Amino acid sequence: MTHPGMAMFLLRRLLHALLTLLGVVFLVFVLFNWVGGDPATLLAGKMASAEDIANVRHQLGLDLPLGSQFLLFLEQVVRGDYGESWATHERVSTIFWTRLGPSLTLLLPLLLLQTLLSLAVALLVAAWRGSWLDQGVRVVSTVAMSISLLVYIIVGQYWLAYVWGWFPVKGWSDSLGTNLSTYAVLPILLGLMVSIAPSVRLYRSFLLDEIDQDFVRTARAKGLSETRILWVHVLRNAAIPIVTDVLMGLPGLLTGAFLLEHFFAIPGIGREVIMAVERSDFPLIKATTVYVALATLLTNLLGDLLYRWLDPRVRLE
Amino acid sequence: MKGRLGIRIRSIVRRSMLGYGLMLCLVAAAAPPKVLHVALGSAETGFDPVMTSDLNTAAIEQQLFESLLTYDYLARPAKLVPRLAAAMPEVQEGGKLWIFTLKRGVWFAPDAAFTEPRREVTSADVVYTLMRFMDPKNRSPYKFLLDGKIVGLDERAEMARRTGHFDYDTPVAGLQMLDRYRLAIRLKATDYNFGHAMAQPMMGVVAREVIEKYAGDTASHPVGTGPYRLGRWMRGARIQLLKNPNFRQERWHFTATNEQDQRLVREMEGKPIPSIDEIDLQVVEEPQSAWLSFGKGELDILGIPAQFAPLALEGDRLRGDWRARGIRLERSVDPSIAYYFINQEDPVLGGQGADKVALRRAIFLAIDDAEMIRVMAKGQAIRNAYPIPPGVAGYDPGYRSLLNFNPWLANRLLDAYGYRRGRDGYRQLPGGGELALHYTTGLSSQDRELDEVMKKSLDRIGLRFISDKRKFPDIIRAERQCLIQFRLSGWVADYPDGDNFMQLWYGPHTHENNASCYRDATWDRLYEATLTLPDSPQRDALYHRLARRLELQGVTKVSTSPVRNVLSQPWVMGFKVHPILPSVWAYLDIAAEHAAGRAP
Numbered sequence: 080m081t082h083p084g085m086a087m088f089l090l091r092r093l094l095h096a097l098l099t100l101l102g103v104v105f106l107v108f109v110l111f112n113w114v115g116g117d118p119a120t121l122l123a124g125k126m127a128s129a130e131d132i133a134n135v136r137h138q139l140g141l142d143l144p145l146g147s148q149f150l151l152f153l154e155q156v157v158r159g160d161y162g163e164s165w166a167t168h169e170r171v172s173t174i175f176w177t178r179l180g181p182s183l184t185l186l187l188p189l190l191l192l193q194t195l196l197s198l199a200v201a202l203l204v205a206a207w208r209g210s211w212l213d214q215g216v217r218v219v220s221t222v223a224m225s226i227s228l229l230v231y232i233i234v235g236q237y238w239l240a241y242v243w244g245w246f247p248v249k250g251w252s253d254s255l256g257t258n259l260s261t262y263a264v265l266p267i268l269l270g271l272m273v274s275i276a277p278s279v280r281l282y283r284s285f286l287l288d289e290i291d292q293d294f295v296r297t298a299r300a301k302g303l304s305e306t307r308i309l310w311v312h313v314l315r316n317a318a319i320p321i322v323t324d325v326l327m328g329l330p331g332l333l334t335g336a337f338l339l340e341h342f343f344a345i346p347g348i349g350r351e352v353i354m355a356v357e358r359s360d361f362p363l364i365k366a367t368t369v370y371v372a373l374a375t376l377l378t379n380l381l382g383d384l385l386y387r388w389l390d391p392r393v394r395l396e
Numbered sequence: 397m398k399g400r401l402g403i404r405i406r407s408i409v410r411r412s413m414l415g416y417g418l419m420l421c422l423v424a425a426a427a428p429p430k431v432l433h434v435a436l437g438s439a440e441t442g443f444d445p446v447m448t449s450d451l452n453t454a455a456i457e458q459q460l461f462e463s464l465l466t467y468d469y470l471a472r473p474a475k476l477v478p479r480l481a482a483a484m485p486e487v488q489e490g491g492k493l494w495i496f497t498l499k500r501g502v503w504f505a506p507d508a509a510f511t512e513p514r515r516e517v518t519s520a521d522v523v524y525t526l527m528r529f530m531d532p533k534n535r536s537p538y539k540f541l542l543d544g545k546i547v548g549l550d551e552r553a554e555m556a557r558r559t560g561h562f563d564y565d566t567p568v569a570g571l572q573m574l575d576r577y578r579l580a581i582r583l584k585a586t587d588y589n590f591g592h593a594m595a596q597p598m599m600g601v602v603a604r605e606v607i608e609k610y611a612g613d614t615a616s617h618p619v620g621t622g623p624y625r626l627g628r629w630m631r632g633a634r635i636q637l638l639k640n641p642n643f644r645q646e647r648w649h650f651t652a653t654n655e656q657d658q659r660l661v662r663e664m665e666g667k668p669i670p671s672i673d674e675i676d677l678q679v680v681e682e683p684q685s686a687w688l689s690f691g692k693g694e695l696d697i698l699g700i701p702a703q704f705a706p707l708a709l710e711g712d713r714l715r716g717d718w719r720a721r722g723i724r725l726e727r728s729v730d731p732s733i734a735y736y737f738i739n740q741e742d743p744v745l746g747g748q749g750a751d752k753v754a755l756r757r758a759i760f761l762a763i764d765d766a767e768m769i770r771v772m773a774k775g776q777a778i779r780n781a782y783p784i785p786p787g788v789a790g791y792d793p794g795y796r797s798l799l800n801f802n803p804w805l806a807n808r809l810l811d812a813y814g815y816r817r818g819r820d821g822y823r824q825l826p827g828g829g830e831l832a833l834h835y836t837t838g839l840s841s842q843d844r845e846l847d848e849v850m851k852k853s854l855d856r857i858g859l860r861f862i863s864d865k866r867k868f869p870d871i872i873r874a875e876r877q878c879l880i881q882f883r884l885s886g887w888v889a890d891y892p893d894g895d896n897f898m899q900l901w902y903g904p905h906t907h908e909n910n911a912s913c914y915r916d917a918t919w920d921r922l923y924e925a926t927l928t929l930p931d932s933p934q935r936d937a938l939y940h941r942l943a944r945r946l947e948l949q950g951v952t953k954v955s956t957s958p959v960r961n962v963l964s965q966p967w968v969m970g971f972k973v974h975p976i977l978p979s980v981w982a983y984l985d986i987a988a989e990h991a992a993g994r995a996p
Contacts, residue, residue: 120873124449124537126890126909132876134557135535167441168615169631177631233684241688248692249685250678251633344680346439346633354439359869 092383096376103372104156108149111361118165118359139165152365161366166358171366174351181251182347184258185339186332189270194325196271197278204279205286206309216279223276228269232342235269249344266339281324285317292316318389326382330374334367429673430986432968433696435680435689439632442615444607445598446528449537454597455979456677459637460505461600461620464496464522465591467892467976469983470650470657473787474731474892474976476591480517480601480621482577484591491586491930496594498522498577503642505625507617509609514642517601517621519579523571524564524604526581527552531562541593541890546570547582564604588930592891597978623670623982637675637981648970648983657972664970664985671985696968696986700961705774709961722966726973727959729778729786731889733897734768735954736760737912741878744831746913748949751826754813756950759833759882760799761806762853765955771849772842773958780957783897783943787975789931790894790939797954798947803856810857823858832860834881838868846884878906878913884955885911892976893931894939898923901946914951967991 119135120127127135136142140151155161161171204213240248246265252258289295290313298308337349348367355363386393436452445457466479478484480502486495502517504510526546529536530553544550547570556562567573570582583590593599600620610617618626623643627636646669652658664671680686683701690698700708708715714725738756740746745756769777781797784790814826825831835850837843843865851861864881866874874880890896899905902923903915922938922945929935946952964971967990974980 117869117873120876121869122449122535122537124540126540127537128540128543128908129876131535131539134532138533138535168444168447168613169442174631181633236684236688241692244692248688248694249680249682250694251630253628253630253634342682342685344633344678344682344685346630346679350681351632357868 201282220276443618758806760953
């Protein structure tokens with residue numbers, strides 16, 4: 080693709096992204112005002128008078144006409160400043176960036192390990208398709224997928240941390256090293272037990288689709304080793320759906336893994352978002368939704384660019 | 397010769413003593429810090445007392461800040477005692493004038509906001525602290541403690557609402573600084589409970605220069621006079637409290653009121669307050685995680701989550717293997733009530749017609765409180781039919797409810813007032829219309845259990861049950877708008893006086909916290925009479941009449957009061973559950989052997 084063509088493509092995608100973001104902003108605003116509950120009744124305290132509730136609504140700007148509230152929201156999105164949390168008075172930006180660290184400490188290694196291990200196992204079983212190993216992995220994957228993360232957490236925390244004492248039951252520190260070596264290990268392990276099985280099955284099917292292609296037969300006819308065929312030819316051609324799968328998981332990093340954070344007392348963004356929803360803490364809900372939407376749009380764009388890089392035959396239009 | 401030998405011996409002894417003393421000092425200096433590990437069931441919400449609304453934050457503020465009064469650690473029922481005040485206030489003019497004298501030499505914790513090396517608390521700080529509650533910008537959830545009470549303060553708040561600026565500089569008539577340490581608070585009407593308001597942790601005194609220096613972020617900069625100050629703070633995860641270096645010399649001295657307390661007195665008498673160097677607070681929202689952590693010894697104190705009570709207890713006692721480990725169990729009835737209310741303005745259930753009253757009483761009679769205790773509280777609650785719970789002034793242990801579980805009587809009542817059963821087995825209105833009860837609950841799994849218990853109750857008397865599911869904020873809003881038909885609600889004492897509970901049915905509190913929207917002139921008149929009385933047999937008699945009238949008119953059924961079970965590790969010394977104080981960490985100690993890393 081020529082440079083002007085690429086520029087046009089990027090421009091078009093950015094315009095689409097802007098419109099999508101506007102739609103998301105509008106949808107969040109409508110949903111909050113429709114089903115979000117009235118935060119003022121909670122924030123005013125349990126013995127608040129109607130006057131107190133009105134004062135809270137005034138302080139939060141909830142007494143403004145809906146149109147003005149929406150314009151204020153748009154202004155916040157443009158400025159990237161969502162004010163302070165209605166529940167804790169902490170700056171939303173501070174909440175977001177301080178809670179994102181623990182979530183990423185947990186989820187980045189999880190995503191990385193999940194991708195690498197799934198790919199390794201999928202390659203292995205794809206190479207020996209139909210063997211006892213393939214059958215065994217399929218059965219184990221199906222069983223693993225059938226069990227809820229909650230069960231893994233409850234059982235894992237009880238046996239691995241409490242009874243056998245291999246890990247701390249819960250906790251978090253302000254040191255990245257301590258978190259990675261001590262507190263995040265069990266949550267990552269339990270997270271892997273759930274996430275690895277569907278990925279293995281998915282990647283296996285991607286790889287098998289490619290293994291049956293003519294170019295593999297040709298490569299074999301040319302006398303290439305099975306290892307080279309698998310790692311270079313098959314994997315490269317299966318890369319696009321695999322990359323898509325990985326990229327789809329990236330925006331989820333911004334919302335954290337609520338259950339893991341909740342059980343292991345990890346101060347991540349997932350737990351914070353759930354608390355924000357419970358408290359009708361709209362500024363934090365707004366910020367998270369917009370950031371997740373932005374991340375999704377950006378990863379989609381990144382995905383398209385990666386497809387082109389992985390397979391020059393792909394046309395970006 | 398003898399003299400020289402004597403001098404040498406004395407010199408050797410002196411040197412040895414000096415050396416021994418030095419060694420002791422070194423050992424003392426090297427003594428490991430005593431750390432108390434405690435779990436918080438929900439995240440803190442910032443540490444500006446005026447903005448506080450949740451119990452966990454209040455528990456921390458109890459240690460960071462000090463109010464004028466507090467509650468005696470051991471006395472039961474809870475008894476007011478001075479904290480920042482040098483003595484109990486002089487109450488004059490029939491409860492309208494309260495004169496407080498502050499302790500001298502009380503210093504705020506060090507902070508960059510202060511120009512002087514040590515900043516003493518004065519009566520001006522108390523006035524400033526009280527004014528902040530009425531500043532609309534602070535939207536204080538505990539403003540009700542001062543609302544409509546202090547002469548001139550409401551007018552100042554009104555002016556702030558109009559102008560957008562609260563005037564802290566012009567004196568308020570009802571807040572008079574008599575001198576640097578004396579303060580007169582003049583109330584608009586008699587209020588014998590004002591002392592309780594002055595004992596709330598959110599009434600912790602702050603310094604104006606600190607609030608102004610950190611304006612906009614005061615919740616992140618707590619500077620008080622309490623025994624602890626804020627150390628490292630990982631928001632929503634871990635909070636470290638360290639000894640406040642400016643805290644005055646205070647010694648543990650409380651009077652035992654029972655045999656169990658005597659052990660505490662023996663353990664703790666004369667020890668400095670605080671004795672523990674550091675409080676390590678960990679936010680652990682999941683009960684299983686807290687439970688397992690305590691079992692591993694990672695936490696020192698733990699309130700047993702209701703779902704774990706069957707695992708932890710054998711009847712009323714701690715299970716044997718935990719007792720053998722030296723773990724202690726503290727049980728006490730919480731100063732709170734769970735009560736059913738029916739909206740008196742509801743078109744189906746409301747009104748004072750005999751048929752409506754009979755219907756409401758029948759509904760209450762069909763509720764099996766024992767089942768509620770067994771299923772919902774896992775046995776950790778008591779049947780309490782009185783609107784004022786045990787441990788709160790005004791409680792009547794001899795009260796006999798008219799609404800105890802009796803489905804036979806409920807059916808008789810409904811039959812007598814014409815609520816006939818239709819072909820489907822469910823009763824209809826006396827005129828023949830459909831009768832269905834909308835029972836409001838939240839969205840949690842526990843709420844689903846509540847639905848099941850209520851459906852079973854109503855099936856007993858042939859009333860159709862409809863579940864009305866809402867999010868908690870929506871429930872509160874609907875309650876205030878008198879749109880909830882029927883619900884199980886709860887109330888926890890803000891202060892240990894019956895008034896804090898009886899006001900729940902006061903007519904003028906409709907659209908506030910009178911969720912049953914009950915307006916009865918006779919009831920209101922009797923209630924208003926209680927306000928002019930101190931805690932006394934006369935007031936108790938009036939409370940009794942009020943409680944009875946609520947039952948007779950089928951307004952409410954008080955069902956249970958929960959039992960609190962708190963565990964402490966064997967190395968925790970001086971621990972006793974307090975019904976009102978949200979935290980008691982400054983009164984505790986850790987066995988030195990444990991702090992040194994050995995078993996106690």
